[in-house]
Amino acid sequence: xxxxxxxxxxxxxxxxxxxxxxxxxxxxxxxxxxxxxKPYGYTLWExxxxxxxxxxxxxxxVNAYFPLFIPQSFLSKEAEHVEGFAPELAVxxxxxxxxxxxxxxxxxxxxxxxxxxxxxWIQSYRDLPVLINQWANVVRWEMRTRLFLRTTEFxxxxxxxxxxxxxxxxxxxxxxxxxxxxxxxxxxxxxxIPGRKSEKEKFAGAVATYTIEAMMxxxxxxxxxxxxxxxxxxxxxxDIQYLDENNELxxxxxxxxxxxxxxVGAIVMAHGDDHGLVLxxxxxxxxxxxxxxxxxxxxxxxxxxxxxxxEARLRGLVRVKxxxxxxxxxxxxxxxxxxxxxxxRVELGPRDIERxxxxxxxxxxxxxxxxxxxxxxxxxxxxxxxxxxxxxxLYQKALDFRESHTYDVxxxxxxxxxxxxxxxxVLWAGDGxxxxxxxxxxxxxxxxxxxxxxETPGKCVYTGRPTDQVAIFARAY
Amino acid sequence: xxxxxxxxxxxxxxxxxxxxxxxxxxxxxxxxxxxxxKPYGYTLWExxxxxxxxxxxxxxxVNAYFPLFIPQSFLSKEAEHVEGFAPELAVxxxxxxxxxxxxxxxxxxxxxxxxxxxxxWIQSYRDLPVLINQWANVVRWEMRTRLFLRTTEFxxxxxxxxxxxxxxxxxxxxxxxxxxxxxxxxxxxxxxIPGRKSEKEKFAGAVATYTIEAMMxxxxxxxxxxxxxxxxxxxxxxDIQYLDENNELxxxxxxxxxxxxxxVGAIVMAHGDDHGLVLxxxxxxxxxxxxxxxxxxxxxxxxxxxxxxxEARLRGLVRVKxxxxxxxxxxxxxxxxxxxxxxxRVELGPRDIERxxxxxxxxxxxxxxxxxxxxxxxxxxxxxxxxxxxxxxLYQKALDFRESHTYDVxxxxxxxxxxxxxxxxVLWAGDGxxxxxxxxxxxxxxxxxxxxxxETPGKCVYTGRPTDQVAIFARAY
Numbered sequence: 023x024x025x026x027x028x029x030x031x032x033x034x035x036x037x038x039x040x041x042x043x044x045x046x047x048x049x050x051x052x053x054x055x056x057x058x059x060k061p062y063g064y065t066l067w068e069x070x071x072x073x074x075x076x077x078x079x080x081x082x083x084v085n086a087y088f089p090l091f092i093p094q095s096f097l098s099k100e101a102e103h104v105e106g107f108a109p110e111l112a113v114x115x116x117x118x119x120x121x122x123x124x125x126x127x128x129x130x131x132x133x134x135x136x137x138x139x140x141x142x143w144i145q146s147y148r149d150l151p152v153l154i155n156q157w158a159n160v161v162r163w164e165m166r167t168r169l170f171l172r173t174t175e176f177x178x179x180x181x182x183x184x185x186x187x188x189x190x191x192x193x194x195x196x197x198x199x200x201x202x203x204x205x206x207x208x209x210x211x212x213x214x215i216p217g218r219k220s221e222k223e224k225f226a227g228a229v230a231t232y233t234i235e236a237m238m239x240x241x242x243x244x245x246x247x248x249x250x251x252x253x254x255x256x257x258x259x260x261d262i263q264y265l266d267e268n269n270e271l272x273x274x275x276x277x278x279x280x281x282x283x284x285x286v287g288a289i290v291m292a293h294g295d296d297h298g299l300v301l302x303x304x305x306x307x308x309x310x311x312x313x314x315x316x317x318x319x320x321x322x323x324x325x326x327x328x329x330x331x332x333e334a335r336l337r338g339l340v341r342v343k344x345x346x347x348x349x350x351x352x353x354x355x356x357x358x359x360x361x362x363x364x365x366x367r368v369e370l371g372p373r374d375i376e377r378x379x380x381x382x383x384x385x386x387x388x389x390x391x392x393x394x395x396x397x398x399x400x401x402x403x404x405x406x407x408x409x410x411x412x413x414x415x416l417y418q419k420a421l422d423f424r425e426s427h428t429y430d431v432x433x434x435x436x437x438x439x440x441x442x443x444x445x446x447x448v449l450w451a452g453d454g455x456x457x458x459x460x461x462x463x464x465x466x467x468x469x470x471x472x473x474x475x476x477e478t479p480g481k482c483v484y485t486g487r488p489t490d491q492v493a494i495f496a497r498a499y
Numbered sequence: 500x501x502x503x504x505x506x507x508x509x510x511x512x513x514x515x516x517x518x519x520x521x522x523x524x525x526x527x528x529x530x531x532x533x534x535x536x537k538p539y540g541y542t543l544w545e546x547x548x549x550x551x552x553x554x555x556x557x558x559x560x561v562n563a564y565f566p567l568f569i570p571q572s573f574l575s576k577e578a579e580h581v582e583g584f585a586p587e588l589a590v591x592x593x594x595x596x597x598x599x600x601x602x603x604x605x606x607x608x609x610x611x612x613x614x615x616x617x618x619x620w621i622q623s624y625r626d627l628p629v630l631i632n633q634w635a636n637v638v639r640w641e642m643r644t645r646l647f648l649r650t651t652e653f654x655x656x657x658x659x660x661x662x663x664x665x666x667x668x669x670x671x672x673x674x675x676x677x678x679x680x681x682x683x684x685x686x687x688x689x690x691x692i693p694g695r696k697s698e699k700e701k702f703a704g705a706v707a708t709y710t711i712e713a714m715m716x717x718x719x720x721x722x723x724x725x726x727x728x729x730x731x732x733x734x735x736x737x738d739i740q741y742l743d744e745n746n747e748l749x750x751x752x753x754x755x756x757x758x759x760x761x762x763v764g765a766i767v768m769a770h771g772d773d774h775g776l777v778l779x780x781x782x783x784x785x786x787x788x789x790x791x792x793x794x795x796x797x798x799x800x801x802x803x804x805x806x807x808x809x810e811a812r813l814r815g816l817v818r819v820k821x822x823x824x825x826x827x828x829x830x831x832x833x834x835x836x837x838x839x840x841x842x843x844r845v846e847l848g849p850r851d852i853e854r855x856x857x858x859x860x861x862x863x864x865x866x867x868x869x870x871x872x873x874x875x876x877x878x879x880x881x882x883x884x885x886x887x888x889x890x891x892x893l894y895q896k897a898l899d900f901r902e903s904h905t906y907d908v909x910x911x912x913x914x915x916x917x918x919x920x921x922x923x924x925v926l927w928a929g930d931g932x933x934x935x936x937x938x939x940x941x942x943x944x945x946x947x948x949x950x951x952x953x954e955t956p957g958k959c960v961y962t963g964r965p966t967d968q969v970a971i972f973a974r975a976y
Contacts, residue, residue, distance in 0.1 A: 049616065052573075053603065054594075056566035058616055061631060064563045086541045089533035090605075090636055090652050091589075096529075112568075113593040114605065117531075117651075118640030119586055126530065128567075128591065128605075139526065139535055154538060159567055159636065163595030174594075175567050 027361075029296045034240035038291060042169045045299045045362050047286065055167040055174030062362065063170075063286060065307035067177065070285055071157065073209045073305070074179060077201045083153045083181060088135050090159070091126035096134040099259040103133065106226020110162040112174075128161040133227060133252070133278055136182045137260035144184060144274060146265050151194070152184040170287035171244075171499050178282035184262060184274040188253070191275035195251040198279040199232045202247035210285070211302035211416035212236050212292055213424055214246060215494060217470025222454035225278075229253035235469045235494065237424040238291035241444040243469045243496035246288045249279035287499070292420050293386075299363025300385055302416055303409040310336060310405055311364045312344045315352045315371035328375050332368060332401065339402055340409065360385060365412045366405060386412050386419070428494075434460075437483050441466035441495055450493035451482035460484060460495065469494040504838075506773045511717040515768060519646045522776045522839050524763065532644040532651030539839065540647075540763060542784035544654065547762055548634065550686045550782070551656060554678045560630045560658060565612050567636075568603035573611040577736040580610065583703020587639040589651075605638040610704060610729070610755055613659045614737035621751060623742050624663055628671070632658040647764035648721075648976050655759035661739060661751040665730070668752035672728040675756040676709045679724035687762070688779035688893035689713050689769050690901055691723060692971060694947025699931035702755075706730035712946045712971065714901040715768035718921040720946045720973035723765045726756035764976070769897050770863075776840025777862055779893055780886040786818045787882060788841045792829045792848035805852050809845060809878065816879055817886065837862060842889045843882060863889050863896070905971075911937075914960050918943035918972055927970035928959035937961060937972065946971040 027044065028036045042048050047063030059067060075085070091114060097104045112128040115121060129135065140152060161175050181198060185191040199216055206212040214234035224231035228250040236246045256262070257273040266272050293300040303309050314329040316322045329344055336342040343364075345355050352369070359367055369381040380401065384392035396404045427444025431437050440446035441464050450468070452460075457468050472492040479490035504521065505513045519525050524540030536544065552562070568591060574581045589605040592598060606612065617629060638652050658675060662668040676693055683689040691711035701708035705727040713723045733739070734750040743749050770777040780786050791806040793799045806821055813819040820841075822832050829846070836844055846858040857878065861869035873881045904921030908914050917923035918941050927945070929937075934945050949969040956967035 049619070051566045051612070052570060052615055053566045053568045053612070056568060058566065059564040061561035061563045065561065067564075068562065084538035084542065085545065086538045087536040087544075087654065089528045089530045089535065090638065091530045091533060093529060109596055111593075111595070112591050112603075114589050115592045116588075116590040116602075118588070118642070125593075126589075135528070135530070138529055142526070161567065165595070177564065 027296060027298065030239060030294075037294075037296075038287075039169065041290060041294055041298055041361075047290070047299075048169050050169075053174075055164055057169050057173050059177075059283065062307060066286055066289070066301070066305060067283055069305045069307065070209075070281075071179075074201075074205055074281060075155075075157075077205060078155050078179075078181065081197060081201060083155045083183075085157065086154045087156055087158070088132050088139065090129055092129050092132075092135045094125045094127050096138065097127060099134065100227045100255055102255075103227035103259075107131070107162075110164065112161045112163055129158070130160055130162045131278070131280075132156065132158070132160075132180055132182065133256050133276075134260070137256045137262060137276070140182075140184050140274070140276075141260050141262045144262055144264050147186055147267055150184060150186045150264060150274065151190060153181075153194075154183065155179055155181040168287075168499075170283055170290070173283075176283050178280050181277070181279045183277045184257070185276070186264070186266070186272070186274065188275050191253075191277050192251055195230075195232060195249050195277045195279070198277070199234065199247075199249040202234050202249065202279070202281060205281075206234055206236065206246060207417065209302065209304045210289055210292075211304075211413050211420065212246065212288060213417060213421040215470060215472070217472050217494065219248075219470060220454070220457060220468045220493075222457050223468060225250045227252065227255055229255065233470050235496075236288050236292055237420070237427065237445060237496075238288070238499070239294065239423070240291070241427045241496075243445065243494070243498040244284070244288050244291065245469070245498065246285055247279070247281040250277060252276040252278060293416055294363070295388075297357075297388065298361035300416065301363035301365060303365040303413050306363065306365050307341065308343045308362070308364045309340045309409055310342045310366045310368060311359045312342065312368045312370065313352055313355045313359070314344070314346070315369060321372045324375060325370060325372060329370050332370065332380065332398075335401060336405060340405060356383075366408055368405075382408060384408065384412055386415055431483065432480070434484050437466075437495060438464050441497055444496070445469070446495040448483040448493055448495060449476055449480050449489050450484070450491055451487040451489035452484045456484050464495075465497050466495045467498055469496050469498060504773060504775065507716060507771075514771075514773075515764075516646065518767060518771055518775055518838075524767070524776075525646050527646075530651075532641055534646050534650050536654075536760065539784060543763055543766070543778070543782060544760055546782045546784065547686075547758075548656075551678075551682055551758060552634075554682060555632050555656075555658065558674060558678060560632045560660075562634065563631045564633060564635070565609050565616065567606055569606050569609075569612045571602045571604050573615065574604060576611065577704045577732055579732075580704035580736075584608070584639075587641065589638045589640055606635070607637055607639045608755075608757075609633065609635070609637075609657055609659065610733050610753075611737070614733045614739060614753070617659075617661050617751070617753075618737050618739045621661060621739055621741050624744055627661060627663045627741060627751065628667060629661040630658075630671075631660065632656055645764075645976075647760055647767070650760075653760050655757050658754070658756045660754045661734070662753070663741070663743070663749070663751065665752050668730075668754050669728055672707075672709060672726050672754045672756070675754070676711065676724075676726040679711050679726065679756070679758060682758075683711055683713065683723060684894065686779065686781045687766055687769075688781075688890050688897065689723065689765060690894060690898040692947060692949070694949050694971065696725075696947060697931065697934060697945045697970075699934050700945060702727045704729065704732055706732065710947050712973075713765055713769055714897070714904065714922060714973075715765070715976070716771065716900070717768070718904045718973075720922065720971070720975040721761070721765050721768065722946070722975065723762055724756070724758040727754060729753040729755060770893055771840070772865075774834075774865065775838035777893065778840035778842060780842040780890050783840065783842055784818065785820045785839070785841045786886055787813060787820070787843045787845060788836045789819065789821045789845045789847065790829055790832045790836070791821070791823070792846060798849045801852060802847060802849060806847050809847065809857065809875075812878060813882060817882060833860075843885055845882075859885060861885065861889055863892055908960065909957070911961055914943075914972060915941050918974055921973065922946070923972040925960040925970055925972060926953055926957050926966050927961070927968055928964040928966035929961045933961050941972075942974050943972045944975055946973050946975060
């Protein structure tokens with residue numbers, strides 16, 4: 023199978039489309055811009071869900087579910103929000119065979135309908151904070167779609183919180199940005215740059231949007247999660263007020279934050295190689311695959327028995343699969359599991375049984391260098407240690423790649439050059455129009471503004487204005 | 500709080516609406532027929548999901564995700580299917596500001612879109628069986644809606660499988676009916692009657708529909724899950740064919756099966772009482788609540804410390820919550836947790852600490868009879884045993900209730916009387932028109948046909964035709 027994959031250096035975009043299909047992550051659907059998430063891809067999403075959900079609950083959040091449909095008039099209540107989302111809406115005009123009095127939009131995001139409910143639920147300071155998350159599908163009518171990266175319908179979680187004070191809302195916004203960073207690093211082996219979006223790039227209706235940006239293997243940026251400080255914009259649009267301790271009416275302060283199935287695309291493009299997926303061990307649907315090897319038929323029974331014994335020992339400790347498929351050569355199976363990015367492959371043949379050992383091959387290091395022979399007595403501990411080792415190695419490799427493709431540049435000419443090869447880290451004091459001009463000329467956008475000021479202030483790479491604000495520019499998904 | 504609940508005997512329907520709102524399970528939304536599932540209700544749904552999903556995976560199924568939107572023309576490919584669902588469709592006519600060439604329906608169920616994909620994925624007998632489940636939202640434009648029981652949008656799982664033979668598909672249909680029965684009994688403490696739907700009541704497009712029917716406390720029936728044997732209806736409509744071992748093209752045989760958020764309503768109405776919810780322990784979001792009790796302020800610190808110690812001992816073993824809320828009396832808290840149906844309440848005051856014991860009150864047995872004092876040394880084991888005891892007691896109580904409201908009747912007059920008070924178990928050889936006549940006169944419908952024939956054959960209660968087929972008739976949700 024592997025030989026049919028277009029090499030990344032030849033055409034990264036083609037490689038991506040091929041690997042998503044060939045590794046059975048997803049498929050195109052007959053519905054414009056919508057994809058089917060196949061079982062292997064969905065299991066990866068389930069792992070992402072579990073790890074995010076665990077973190078949300080550990081930070082005091084609970085899940086709930088709000089309607090898919092939103093009255094069209096709700097969108098218009100927040101001026102910037104409707105401006106941002108109106109062009110992307112899918113609209114239900116008929117229900118039960120009749121034309122509706124008011125059309126319903128299919129949620130592109132749920133600030134409005136949730137804002138409406140919060141206005142009903144929140145009466146007193148005792149009701150605050152409200153810390154709710156929703157796992158849901160949303161629809162945005164995109165012009166150009168790509169599997170996982172940009173689809174008309176996608177799956178995501180959207181957190182929506184309400185607080186008594188601005189400080190608490192901002193603290194929540196940053197807490198969730200940190201949760202996303204922690205998830206990306208410790209589950210996805212994905213180094214990310216947290217920062218603030220520019221005014222031009224922020225969420226429609228937010229006061230400020232924070233993002234985590236990751237570098238893909240083609241050196242483009244991918245926004246992997248966002249956390250919005252909404253101030254009182256939606257509180258005022260939906261009249262979410264509470265009586266404070268002095269019995270005075272106050273508007274709440276709200277936040278929202280989301281991660282979507284796009285994360286699957288990030289993982290594919292950050293770690294994958296010319297042989298296929300390379301999945302981070304903590305998210306991999308299958309962490310260890312066992313491939314039994316025999317040449318003569320009389321060896322088969324003993325090898326299979328030993329392989330089943332190994333599977334039994336690992337089951338419960340790691341997500342393990344024994345590949346017992348008939349009529350396929352070990353080599354074919356190796357390629358197949360490499361395509362699917364399984365982190366560790368355990369090979370077991372008659373000679374291994376004799377020597378009371380197995381061979382373990384790491385997906386992240388191709389060929390002989392990635393292989394170790396492990397005595398059966400050390401099986402469990404070695405597998406567990408190796409999974410952590412692979413995780414660290416993937417993270418370090420992605421980080422090194424990003425660092426070696428990040429350029430501190432001083433001039434606009436240098437920026438133009440740098441964004442052809444990776445991230446440009448620049449001093450920036452421009453506005454939205456300046457960003458537009460840079461984008462028109464270079465295709466690069468302002469990915470985020472860093473929290474830390476520059477050690478040495480200087481001049482904006484584009485406007486020449488003095489500043490200590492550091493920005494990352496890159497071409498992006 | 501509890502005193503504000505309408506008693507069940509006075510107006511069961513009103514009791515239901517009140518308890519769903521007061522126990523914070525759900526709320527009405529501004530969107531016609533759509534509800535908001537609040538965190539407490541959603542956590543109950545998460546527990547239902549987990550227990551069902553575990554069973555699906557244990558029987559070899561995997562999850563995937565298919566598009567929300569379905570081209571309108573797809574529905575028409577299966578004649579009965581479109582006839583059944585056409586009146587209930589929500590239709591998207593506009594996307595991204597433009598009128599669509601072909602309207603998209605919001606999925607009411609996914610046989611059609613999944614059938615289309617299976618036709619693409621299935622080529623050979625080696626690709627079979629396909630055992631996929633989807634967790635999703637679906638939309639059916641209902642005329643009269645009730646929280647959880649019948650809402651325009653609802654959450655559910657829908658399994659869709661494809662098989663090489665009719666026998667295998669039928670085996671799968673029955674396997675999943677058994678999974679649902681096992682879930683209802685062992686997680687929901689819900690006695691259910693499995694059986695086959697009549698031709699009139701079967702799923703639009705199915706060859707046969709199997710159901711589990713439960714009795715609610717008002718003696719009405721509720722269909723709590725269905726499993727459909729679809730024969731080759733959808734295979735032929737969507738051209739799902741495979742090459743068999745003799746290299747001949749064959750149509751596959753398919754099934755589908757689903758359980759929805761309706762299950763929450765079933766649990767509420769099967770176990771709840773005039774004090775509120777009574778949740779089955781294995782699904783309860785909170786299994787044990789600890790209420791610390793003190794009269795004098797100087798007692799507070801010691802009581803809270805002891806309560807926290809108890810919480811720490813139970814955490815990890817059961818889902819436990821310590822109610823530390825200030826300014827609320829223990830009595831108020833008792834009522835509040837009774838309303839929410841927490842199976843066990845641990846009460847702890849200064850005298851209990853002195854005696855090294857706690858009082859444990861069972862939600863399912865009101866008043867003193869439900870209380871036991873438990874030495875602290877036996878805390879963990881007693882709590883775990885009691886949760887099982889409560890589960891068994893709830894199941895037995897619901898079973899006794901159903902049995903005592905199920906009537907074996909021989910004549911149509913008896914049937915008319917019986918369905919006013921519960922289930923009528925009858926011999927039945929009628930057709931759809933006969934069912935229609937019975938419904939018009941009695942409001943009762945044929946809930947299911949039992950697999951077991953009658954011990955003594957006799958005459959159909961309505962048509963007088965000889966038969967050994969046993970049917971359950973009841974008024975239903």
